[in-house]
Amino acid sequence: MYELMVRRDFVAQHYLTVPDCGPENEWHSHHFDVEVALKGDELNEHGYLVDIVEVEGALEALVDRYEDATLNDLPEFEGLNPSIEHFSRIFCTALTEQLNTAQLETVTVKIWEDDTAWASYTA
Structure with missing residues (x-):
């Protein structure tokens, strides 16, 4: 199985809407790191799992x-x-809508909100 990963960082804001989250209920910023991991069994005719330029653009x-x-x-x-x-x-979901994922087994997005906490989703 081949795997390709691309990573970017950015700052965004939010506030949690569930009760009793303390300071997380207040508007605040996070320096997010997002990792996109693409997996598949076969490479295309150019020797790519997926064109990294396409992934970077999306x-x-x-x-x-x-x-x-x-x-x-x-x-x-x-x-x-x-x-x-x-x-x-x-x-x-938004990323998979932009990419040609026909030969991919999975697309996983992992988002870090700080140095110790992340969540991921796999399509």
């Missing part, structure tokens, strides 16, 4: 959407607590 477009944004204000988070669990699923 990742850059998503980072541009979320960088310096307040997640709570975005339509994809409407009615949701903007946890990193929801964020990783939303990010992964």
Whole structure:
């Protein structure tokens, strides 16, 4: 199995909407790191699992959407607590919609909200 990973970082804001989260209920920033891991059994005719330039372009477009944004204000988070669990699923779904994933077994997005905490979602 082949695996390709691309990583980016950005700053975004949110506030948790569930009760009793202490300071997390207040608007605050995170320096997020997002890792995109793509897995598949076969390479294409160029020897790529997927063209890394395509992955970087799709990742850059998503980072541009979320960088310096307040997640709570975005339509994809409407009615949701903007946890990193929801964020990783939303990010992964949007990414897979932009990529040619025909030969991929899995696409995993892992989002770190600090040096010790992350959540991931695999499609």
